[in-house]
Amino acid sequence: MSNGNSTLLMSRVTFGRALRRLRQEVKHFTIADVATTLDCDVSLISRIETGKRVCSQQHFAQLMDLYEVPPDQRDELAELYAAARERRQPWWAAYNEVISAQYERFLGFEAAASTVHEYQVGIVPGLLQTEAYAQAVTGVGFASLGADQIEALVEVRSLRQRHCLHETGSPLECHYVIAQAALDFQVGGKRTHQEQLERLLEISTHPSVDLRVIPYEKGEQAAQISAFMVLQFSDEDVPDVAFGESVAGSLTMDDPRDLRRLHRLFRSLTDAALSPDESRDVIAHTRNRDS
Template identity: 70%
Template sequence: MAASNGTLLMSRVTLGRALRRLRDETNQLTLAEVASAIGCDISLLSRIELGKRNCSQQHFAKLMDLYKVPAHERDDLAELHAATRERRQPWWARYSEVITTAYERFLSFEAAASAVHEYQVGMVPGLLQTEGYARAVIAAGFASLGPDQIDALVEVREMRQRQRLLETDTPLTCHYVITQAALKFEVGGSQAHQEQLQYLLELSEHPSVELKVIPYERGEEGVQIAPFQIFQFTDDDVPDVAFGESVAGSLTLDDPRDLRRLHRLFTNLVGAALDPDESRDLITRIKNEED
């Protein structure tokens, strides 16, 4: 249970999950009962269990006593609690001027995840984008930013690729489903488009990448929903978490009902998509037609 998750956020999420299990499953206590017993607000306790707030040393000690946690388990939890309070800086800290709070949360989960299931309607997944493609997408999506800020966000995307896919001994296991439209949209000009298609062909052969394409003829099965990512973790104490895109920005989804629905949707999308070899054949045809 020690803090092997790599970020402060993930340490908080892991600790919160363990504390919730002790309260609800082991001791059958409500949030109100525990909050009253340790002298804190219900909302604070709830946020601690969700990994959204740090647990103070005082509250942690009171919870351990209230839950009558055995010494060996208390030692493990104390180590995890200490990890939530370390002043560790993730690699993206130096980009704090351009990274929003929502994006930082996304990066934290991506950094700690063991697998991702991602669906994109009209865009290539971020970890598979070339520099030219990423620059064009970021410049269009963040038109109010200056050139230096756009450069920084492009660097962030490149660092994500290196950290989670290209230059790591534990790459993220990536399951991608995209539509044919994502292959046809010309992003960054014709040359950048060709480079992106070639890069997709290369990365689709990566041992931790599975790329499947939904062809136009199966369109009704593949364009009913917005893009989303589901992150999964090796630590049993950390539940799946999903991110969805909307006009209001990125949404974090951790309700079990939402996650079950998204897993079913992803399974259906996989069923509508071509297999990896057929998908590479389609990418090759589109690349050759536009060359």
């Protein structure tokens, strides 16, 4: 992949999409057709095509024959296949004991993304949080975990910030819209609240960060929509992926219809929000008022 932040997950996703195009657009096979030919479960083919699993060398050879892939294209796919099987350890591998499979998948997508569009109602986006703020929200969100486990998750959030924004030659392009309530909630106490507002004023001037606030006067625009983010990738072979919040936890969305709806929602929220300069004024006013 051309994206310098490419990960093993992205290699698998790209390889899987290439196989799906061959199946659907070239041979017009169903997943069931392929599974029957390879004498395997339908779920295996589905997981290979979505990047959740890499096929065996035997299945790779069988698929190349089944799809009648010409030699030059087969060589290209062989390179993708090799990249998808490479045993690279991402930076978050050291935290496997506290990272769920869902969170690990999210980290893989985030590490490979070029752009994020995120909306938050009551909290500050993760990549903009101070350590103390992250400690407070993580302690509530993962109350069943021990203190050392919570500390590890806070470290992961700090490392995300470093890798995505501060210690990279190609920082993530961040577009954030937050409700004004997120500025007023005193997370972690008064001092932590003040430090977080200072961080927002500082990070909002970062060349890769566009931060906008929906004021209370536009509350009807913000109050009925839960938090979500959409990740986009510079590699055109990798589709957008979205993550939403629910009482059951984080939801992953990759259906094109869902993504179109979320993009429309984000444009609407952006239109309702203040400009970046006006948003900084609101943040500064909140900081000064509560100091």
